[in-house]
Structure formats: C-alpha cells, structure tokens
Amino acid sequence: MKILYLFHCYLLLPCVAEVEFLLAVWRHGDRAPESLPYPSDPYNETYWPRGWNQLTNVGIDQATKLGKFLRRRYQSSVLPAFDRKKITIRASDADRAIETAQCVATALFPPDGLQVWNEGKYRFWQPIPIRTNGKPDPMLRPSKIQCPHYQRIVADERLKIEADINAKAGYMINSWSESLVLASQHINPKKALLYSSHDGTLTALLYGLGISNHQLIPYTACIMIELHTGNNVKVSFISIPYLSYFITHSSQSRKYTHKSYELCLQIYFRNTTSENPDDVHELFVPGCSTDCHLSKFIKSVTGVRVKSLEHLEDICQSAFSRPSTLIFVIIFMLLIL
Ligand SMILES: *[C@@H]1O[C@H](CO)[C@@H](O)[C@H](O)[C@H]1NC(C)=O
Numbered sequence: 001m002k003i004l005y006l007f008h009c010y011l012l013l014p015c016v017a018e019v020e021f022l023l024a025v026w027r028h029g030d031r032a033p034e035s036l037p038y039p040s041d042p043y044n045e046t047y048w049p050r051g052w053n054q055l056t057n058v059g060i061d062q063a064t065k066l067g068k069f070l071r072r073r074y075q076s077s078v079l080p081a082f083d084r085k086k087i088t089i090r091a092s093d094a095d096r097a098i099e100t101a102q103c104v105a106t107a108l109f110p111p112d113g114l115q116v117w118n119e120g121k122y123r124f125w126q127p128i129p130i131r132t133n134g135k136p137d138p139m140l141r142p143s144k145i146q147c148p149h150y151q152r153i154v155a156d157e158r159l160k161i162e163a164d165i166n167a168k169a170g171y172m173i174n175s176w177s178e179s180l181v182l183a184s185q186h187i188n189p190k191k192a193l194l195y196s197s198h199d200g201t202l203t204a205l206l207y208g209l210g211i212s213n214h215q216l217i218p219y220t221a222c223i224m225i226e227l228h229t230g231n232n233v234k235v236s237f238i239s240i241p242y243l244s245y246f247i248t249h250s251s252q253s254r255k256y257t258h259k260s261y262e263l264c265l266q267i268y269f270r271n272t273t274s275e276n277p278d279d280v281h282e283l284f285v286p287g288c289s290t291d292c293h294l295s296k297f298i299k300s301v302t303g304v305r306v307k308s309l310e311h312l313e314d315i316c317q318s319a320f321s322r323p324s325t326l327i328f329v330i331i332f333m334l335l336i337l
Pocket residue numbers: 044045046
C-alpha cells in the first residue's frame with residue numbers, strides 16, 4: 001500500500017460539488033437609531049418597540065427570513081439539524097446581534113426527532129446557545145477597536161483605507177483561514193461557524209478580501225464562505241515494475257483523501273432579504289477567481305492576516321513607521337509653519 005502514497009498526486013479539477021464546511025457572517029436586522037435623530041423628531045424612544053439601538057419588528061422579521069434562507073440553502077449539507085458538536089453560533093456582544101442570532105437559530109433549527117420537547121405552541125422552537133467573545137471583540141466588532149495608528153492618519157484617504165483593512169479585517173481573516181485549514185484536514189468535527197455581527201464587520205471583511213462592491217451593507221446581508229469537496233478527485237500513479245498505470249480514486253475513498261488541503265472555496269453574498277437560497281452573488285477573491293483551491297486562497301490572503309492580538313497592537317501603534325506617513329507629516333508641518 002505504501003507505494004500508492006509515494007506516487008500519488010492531485011489532479012486539480014474544476015470546483016463543483018457538495019458543501020463540506022461553512023463560514024457565514026451576517027449583519028443584524030433593522031434597528032432603531034442610537035438616539036433622537038434630530039431635536040424636533042416627534043418619534044422619541046417610546047415609539048421604538050425595544051428602545052434606542054435595538055431591533056425593530058421589521059428587523060426581527062428580516063432575521064427570521066435569513067434563518068429560513070440558510071435552512072433552504074444548507075439543510076441538505078452542513079445544517080441538517082442543530083448539533084452543538086458540529087455547529088457554533090457566535091454573536092458580537094451587542095443585544096441586536098445576539099437577538100438576530102436567536103431569530104436565525106429559531107428559523108434554522110426547529111427541533112428534530114428526539115429534540116422535540118413540546119407538542120403545543122412551542123413545537124417548532126428549542127433553545128440554541130449563542131456565544132459571544134465579550135468586549136472588546138476584535139473579530140466580530142473590529143470597528144470598535146482603539147487603533148491610534150488608524151486615527152492619526154485619517155487625513156490621508158489612501159493610507160486610511162489600507163490601515164483600516166489591516167487593522168480591522170486582518171484578525172478575522174486570520175481566524176477564518178485557520179478554521180478553513182482545520183476543516184480541510186478533517187481534524188475538527190465542526191461543519192459550520194455562524195457569526196452575527198455588524199455592517200462594519202462585513203465591510204472590513206469584503207475590503208480585506210478585495211471583493212467589496214463599495215455599497216452599504218443592507219440589514220441581514222450575509223457572506224458565506226463554502227468549502228467544497230466531492231469533486232476532489234485524486235489520481236494515483238502506481239509504479240509497479242513492467243506495469244505503470246493511472247487509477248482514479250473518487251472522494252468516497254476517504255483514506256486516500258487525507259491530504260485534502262486542495263478543497264475548493266466559494267464565496268457568496270446575500271445582500272437582499274430574500275428567502276430564496278439562490279438569491280446570492282458569487283464573489284471572486286483577486287488571484288483566486290475560478291477554481292479557488294484552498295491553498296491558493298490562503299496564499300492570496302497572506303498579506304492581510306493579523307495573527308495575534310499582539311500583532312494587531314503592533315499595527316495600531318506603529319504610527320510613524322511608514323515612510324509615506326512621515327513624508328505626509330513633514331509636508332503638513334511645513335504647510336502650517
Ligand atoms: C415621548 O413623547 C410622548 C408624547 O409625544 C410622551 O408622552 C412620552 O413621555 C415621551 N417619552 C419619552 C421616553 O421621552
């Protein structure tokens with residue numbers, strides 16, 4: 001058998017197939033303003049069903065629709081029923097993000113089989129854990145991170161955008177890259193990581209991956225990163241004296257796909273409130289457009305990954321380390337002198 005492993009190689013075929021692993025991040029539903037929008041606005045806090053900053057009834061409906069959308073799209077693959085070993089739901093530590101996650105979970109995971117605990121009015125509801133990272137949360141709430149470097153250079157638009165991307169999306173992109181690689185190695189039993197967050201989180205992620213459409217992020221918009229296998233066919237070249245031939249193994253032969261780093265990655269954007277599982281836009285990361293194999297994706301995001309909180313702090317503190325920033329500061333000082 002050993003000889004098989006010695007001579008195998010992957011044939012990178014076009015990516016079409018079953019979703020094996022899912023990373024999804026969405027924005028919370030429609031919300032009330034932070035405070036009275038303008039002094040003479042007649043609609044004070046009493047008019048907002050859950051108060052300032054909170055979800056509105058429309059927002060709850062949108063979040064429920066997102067849950068139905070996800071159920072239709074992934075019920076037959078990675079989200080068949082709630083299983084805490086395979087599925088994690090995380091929200092930023094803001095009530096509207098946590099509540100949006102609750103609505104999504106309710107629509108996504110009605111109790112199934114033994115999970116059914118009530119035949120009455122709670123027949124289709126079961127408790128689902130929603131975790132948060134507390135505050136601050138550089139992953140799910142990057143817009144709230146204190147980043148002096150970023151603040152000092154706000155005057156320079158180009159630098160601002162660049163710093164913004166590195167400081168705000170890098171930590172998340174790194175964490176996601178790690179989850180994708182783990183999933184591809186079949187070490188982790190997780191099938192789906194679902195994140196409930198904010199427009200700033202999605203904006204940072206889209207810019208960080210180079211796939212933004214430069215538009216505002218609508219309520220309950222959702223980015224889905226899917227890892228596909230199924231078509232990951234491997235060709236082993238078996239060398240036997242006097243007889244050399246190719247054998248094609250399909251992905252059913254799991255023992256041959258242990259080195260399955262070459263999974264395919266597809267990114268979809270749902271930027272409506274539709275429940276139709278096909279109402280999505282496919283987005284292509286520069287350098288990884290068609291047949292984006294995982295190793296190629298990891299390579300194309302290497303530059304934006306921020307590997308630890310210390311690394312993030314370094315980026316945020318290194319205000320005057322860039323020559324271009326220094327030149328800008330010098331010119332600015334000359335101008336005001
Ligand atoms: C909001 O305005 C109404 C009158 O329009 C008033 O009765 C109510 O006390 C106000 N509520 C708050 C929280 O200020």
